[in-house]
Amino acid sequence: xxxxxxxxxxxxxxxxxxxxxxxxxxxxxxxxxxxxxxxxxxxxxxxxxxxxxxxxxxxxxxxxxxxxxxxxxxxxxxxxxxxxxxxxxxxxxxxxxxxxxxxxxxxxxxxxxxxxxxxxxxxxxxxxxxxxxxxxxxxxxxxxxxxxxxxxxxxxxxxxxxxxxxxxxxxxxxxxxxxxxxxxxxxxxxxxxxxxxxxxxxxxxxxxxxxxxxxxxxxxxxxxxxxxxxxxxxxxxxxxxxxxxxxxxxxxxxxxxxxxxxxxxxxxxxxxxxxxxxxxxxxxxxxxxxxxxxxxxxxxxxxxxxxxxxxxxxxxxxxxxxxxxxxxxxxxxxxxxxxxxxxxxxxxxxxxxxxxxxxxxxxxxxxxxxxxxxxxxxxxxxxxxxxxxxxxxxxxxxxxxxxxxxxxxxxxxxxxxxxxxxxxxxxxxxxxxxxxxxxxxxxxxxxxxxxxxxxxxxxxxxxxxxxxxxxxxxxxxxxxxxxxxxxxxxxxxxxxxxxxxxxxxxxxxxxxxxxxxxxxxxxxxxxxxxxxxxxxxxxxxxxxxxxxxxxxxxxxxxxxxxxxxxxxxxxxxxxxxxxxxxxxxxxxxxxxxxxxx
Numbered sequence: 001x002x003x004x005x006x007x008x009x010x011x012x013x014x015x016x017x018x019x020x021x022x023x024x025x026x027x028x029x030x031x032x033x034x035x036x037x038x039x040x041x042x043x044x045x046x047x048x049x050x051x052x053x054x055x056x057x058x059x060x061x062x063x064x065x066x067x068x069x070x071x072x073x074x075x076x077x078x079x080x081x082x083x084x085x086x087x088x089x090x091x092x093x094x095x096x097x098x099x100x101x102x103x104x105x106x107x108x109x110x111x112x113x114x115x116x117x118x119x120x121x122x123x124x125x126x127x128x129x130x131x132x133x134x135x136x137x138x139x140x141x142x143x144x145x146x147x148x149x150x151x152x153x154x155x156x157x158x159x160x161x162x163x164x165x166x167x168x169x170x171x172x173x174x175x176x177x178x179x180x181x182x183x184x185x186x187x188x189x190x191x192x193x194x195x196x197x198x199x200x201x202x203x204x205x206x207x208x209x210x211x212x213x214x215x216x217x218x219x220x221x222x223x224x225x226x227x228x229x230x231x232x233x234x235x236x237x238x239x240x241x242x243x244x245x246x247x248x249x250x251x252x253x254x255x256x257x258x259x260x261x262x263x264x265x266x267x268x269x270x271x272x273x274x275x276x277x278x279x280x281x282x283x284x285x286x287x288x289x290x291x292x293x294x295x296x297x298x299x300x301x302x303x304x305x306x307x308x309x310x311x312x313x314x315x316x317x318x319x320x321x322x323x324x325x326x327x328x329x330x331x332x333x334x335x336x337x338x339x340x341x342x343x344x345x346x347x348x349x350x351x352x353x354x355x356x357x358x359x360x361x362x363x364x365x366x367x368x369x370x371x372x373x374x375x376x377x378x379x380x381x382x383x384x385x386x387x388x389x390x391x392x393x394x395x396x397x398x399x400x401x402x403x404x405x406x407x408x409x410x411x412x413x414x415x416x417x418x419x420x421x422x423x424x425x426x427x428x429x430x431x432x433x434x435x436x437x438x439x440x441x442x443x444x445x446x447x448x449x450x451x452x453x454x455x456x457x458x459x460x461x462x463x464x465x466x467x468x469x470x471x472x473x474x475x476x477x478x479x480x481x482x483x484x485x486x487x488x489x490x491x492x493x494x495x496x497x498x499x500x501x502x503x504x505x506x507x508x509x510x511x512x513x514x515x516x517x518x519x520x521x522x523x524x525x526x527x528x529x530x531x532x533x534x535x536x537x538x539x540x541x542x543x544x545x546x547x548x549x550x551x552x553x554x555x556x557x558x559x560x561x562x563x564x565x566x567x568x569x570x571x572x573x574x575x576x577x578x579x580x581x582x583x584x585x586x587x588x589x590x591x592x593x594x595x596x597x
Contacts, residue, residue, distance in 0.1 A: 010320065045273070045274055046270035048227040048251050050177060051226075051227070053263075054183075055213075058261060060196035064119055064122040065126055070247055077228065078140075078149050078232050088152045088154045095228055103220070126248070149238065176223055186464065188454070191207050193442075194207065195213070200425075203414045206414050206418040254273045257298050272306075329467065329474055332447070343366035344512060345367040345402070345512055347365045352567075359567050363564075365572065369543050373543070373559070374554045374575070381587075387423060392415070396409055424505055435489065436476065440475055440504045441472035441507070444468035447468075495526055512544075515544065517550075560573065570587060
């Protein structure tokens with residue numbers, strides 16, 4: 001009970017709860033059937049936008065199929081109601097099922113695409129469906145559509161016009177909002193967040209971003225199909241207009257204006273977009289100009305949506321007291337293994353080219369368990385490319401990479417992370433608007449069996465998320481940065497971000513940790529502190545491969561080192577041997593005489 005109360009009083013939720021009460025009371029003031037119908041249509045569009053938030057908001061993919069799924073759902077209800085006289089228990093379910101099946105069918109080829117290619121592909125799917133509906137006159141009525149669709153009935157009970165239909169639609173909106181909250185909260189919601197904002201970082205902590213995107217695409221289709229069914233039962237007519245682009249534009253506008261990841265944003269956006277033309281009717285021939293200017297003003301004033309704007313005002317005017325941090329909980333060390341005699345990481349004759357550029361040329365290296373291995377070389381020598389090949393961001397042209405004797409070079413990036421390789425990046429890959437604590441906690445996704453079933457079935461507070469955050473505190477404390485756990489990652493100094501990124505990598509309980517310039521941005525005392533902590537991790541059996549330009553930091557830290565130059569491995573050995581190697585001196589370190597000259 002206390003958890004629910006604390007949740008309801010945080011952020012802008014008191015305002016949203018008040019708005020929900022006013023929304024529920026609004027129908028009592030309605031005096032005409034027209035007002036009821038408009039309010040019912042608002043609910044239908046809110047449900048459509050709630051579904052669109054899954055793919056556009058939480059996945060960050062500009063899909064233009066939401067209007068198509070909506071129209072398909074409407075036509076399924078129209079055909080089943082007019083031609084087969086089926087009740088709502090069949091029309092509604094099948095109107096959800098067919099768009100869901102269509103989404104599953106087109107997902108495999110379409111979801112592989114990115115950016116505008118994805119948008120164009122989904123737009124093309126919509127145009128094909130419109131042509132099929134217009135051409136299939138015997139079933140769909142062609143360009144004229146279908147009329148005489150019966151009202152909503154459920155198991156023989158007829159839902160009355162007006163208040164009855166309006167109540168049924170808004171009950172579906174409430175159920176959809178509840179389901180959306182359950183799906184997008186907790187650890188699963190955090191995984192969606194990092195996948196949207198930084199897909200490379202999400203893959204590096206073992207999150208299958210393609211699987212998340214697929215699930216969100218299916219959810220968007222289900223909600224759109226339900227909205228289409230309710231639309232057909234409410235208007236009692238369906239035509240190709242239900243499939244055309246203006247429906248998609250309205251849905252996109254609602255989502256952007258209200259806030260693409262806020263449940264309340266879908267409802268507020270629908271209220272405004274549906275009602276604004278009605279409110280501006282008094283302006284007669286100028287009402288569309290006023291409508292367009294109002295939309296433009298809202299988008300400029302609230303680029304993250306109106307609910308996002310409310311949250312910004314709330315944070316500035318009435319900042320919240322920081323919440324109590326969870327009690328630190330040690331990791332379970334599920335990957336802990338005995339130190340073996342063979343290499344943990346083995347890189348065998350790896351080649352990688354980018355067009356005519358030779359990035360890696362026959363690289364062969366090994367790293368033992370518990371060893372700190374340094375990798376140096378001039379800029380452009382192939383160091384980060386080698387890390388990207390190890391972690392699956394790049395696929396080697398030839399050669400192989402093994403971890404604990406098992407080949408990993410053919411695995412996708414998220415699977416390599418799940419197998420026990422964690423990394424940091426040369427350019428820091430944290431999600432700026434997430435807290436430090438949540439940036440680290442999300443890396444526990446694979447260890448807490450987070451998924452749709454888990455997050456939907458969990459109680460008020462997602463226990464997997466609670467455990468992940470408690471373990472994140474433990475890791476932040478191990479890096480000496482627990483004091484900034486509640487700060488936004490984007491507000492931190494560069495050196496602190498480095499430590500947070502290392503903590504996130506350690507949350508994977510890795511066998512091998514790959515660090516790309518971890519000492520960058522740290523002062524001398526911070527470098528000494530980091531080196532001491534890395535030695536402690538290595539004593540526990542963690543293998544660490546460090547790319548670093550800071551030789552005073554790396555030379556005392558590493559047990560062995562290697563140097564790359566123009567994609568070639570020119571030296572491997574102890575730090576003293578590397579320092580004295582003439583090829584390394586010429587390519588990278590330089591001689592004291594040359595430096596002084």
